Amino acid sequence: MQPTVFERSGSVLKDRGAGLGIPTAVAVALRDQGFIDDGFPHVSIRALTHSSVSGKDAHYGGMAGSVPTFLEAIRWGHLFDHLRSLVPDDDYKTGRAVADAQNEGDEVKVTLDDGSVEYYDIAVFADGYHSLGRSIVCPTHQPRYQGYFIWRGTLPEQELGDSSLFDETLQRVGFPGGHFFAYLLPNESGSTTVGDRDLNWGVFLPLTADELADHLLDREGIQHELSLPPGRMRVEIEKKLKQKVKPLLPGYYADIVARSRNTFGQGIVATIPDVYRRGRICLAGDAGSLVPPFTTSGVFKGMKNGVELITALASERDIDSALGAWEEEQQKAGEGLKHLSDVMTDKLIASVPDFSTLSEADLIEWWSAIQLTLEETMG
Ligand SMILES: Cc1cc2nc3c(=O)[nH]c(=O)nc-3n(C[C@H](O)[C@H](O)[C@H](O)COP(=O)(O)OP(=O)(O)OC[C@H]3O[C@@H](n4cnc5c(N)ncnc54)[C@H](O)[C@@H]3O)c2cc1C
Missing domain, CATH: 3.30.9.60 (D-Amino Acid Oxidase; Chain A, domain 2)
Known part of the structure; x- marks a missing residue:
């Protein structure tokens, strides 16, 4: 596989001060996959x-x-810098915004905002919550x-x-x-x-x-x-x-x-798309399922979408069956995230108890539904 990354922003992407909480199991998986090392802050x-x-x-x-x-509490900027260092500079095109993508036969025609056109076997839109890719793949599901x-x-x-x-x-x-x-x-x-x-x-x-x-x-x-x-x-x-x-x-x-x-x-x-690809155009990260931040699932989701795509492409004989198998997994993951989001939204936004009136045993009982759903969703 020879990926090319198009990044709309022309400047160096920087941390805006805030942190991310990620489940320890996700941090361990990031390390085991070689995305971060033991010294990661x-x-x-x-x-x-x-x-x-x-x-x-x-x-x-x-x-x-x-x-x-x-x-594990980490900084966005540290994670970005680590991941970015794994992509050769020649394959990472900054200041290049994608303006359109269309399936054409066995290829995807990608149009950039300067009007230039390039052809790829697959296009993966990881373009965030306000995704152009989602409006192409699943226009009915806007955030x-x-x-x-x-x-x-x-x-x-x-x-x-x-x-x-x-x-x-x-x-x-x-x-x-x-x-x-x-x-x-x-x-x-x-x-x-x-x-x-x-x-x-x-x-x-x-x-x-x-x-x-x-x-x-x-x-x-x-x-x-x-x-x-x-x-x-x-x-x-x-x-x-x-x-x-x-x-x-x-x-x-x-x-x-x-x-x-x-x-x-x-x-x-928030939104949960019902499809994650159209032909050979795929959605990953916040461009796919988008749930509130207290689920601590953003890094998990991006890693899962990407790693499972690579695994499917490596294990299936042809690209289209690989994408079909990958999409089924992403739909299941999206349903899991929706359930997690519903449980946590109810407990942490819609009907937050007065914690000062709960005993520790009451708290453990209140939390158990969240814990169970977190484990079912992210392991
Ligand atoms: C307040 C808040 C707190 C959060 N806390 C956590 C947390 O504690 N733990 C956790 O795991 N997750 C958390 N998240 C979620 C997490 O930040 C996101 O899931 C994650 O950043 C999504 O990454 P992404 O790469 O999919 O999208 P983004 O980070 O949005 O990146 C999209 C990239 O695509 C580029 N782009 C956009 N359009 C185009 C285009 N047309 N052409 C080329 N490039 C384009 C953008 O410039 C950007 O660099 C939080 C989110 C928020 C809002």
């Missing part, structure tokens, strides 16, 4: 602690307790806004003072209609030494479509479609969000949010 998370604002402890909130987990926004920020660990609350722990605070989470990440240069790391936090908040549009109008009056990068949010919106979350969070977490600068955010969209 990560901070392990072994407990998910759940609390809610409570009169009893205004500073830390009322806590139900913790559930065990196996997650739909889910009615909530994730507001995100980071704070250097040094500014936290005592960071022991986050030792191998993701802190989650529930409130009606959403939740807050925070965990430690390697810093930009990859250090995981205590004191060097960054705290990565996010708050899922309900917003109407009109409110979302207002939140995505940036400091320079530019309207963004779905996400706002760090440093672009209007000062009055950031102030409004800080006021909005203050009564929802125990003082300790509200203070972390209040002290964070250059916060950013994204409206949450």
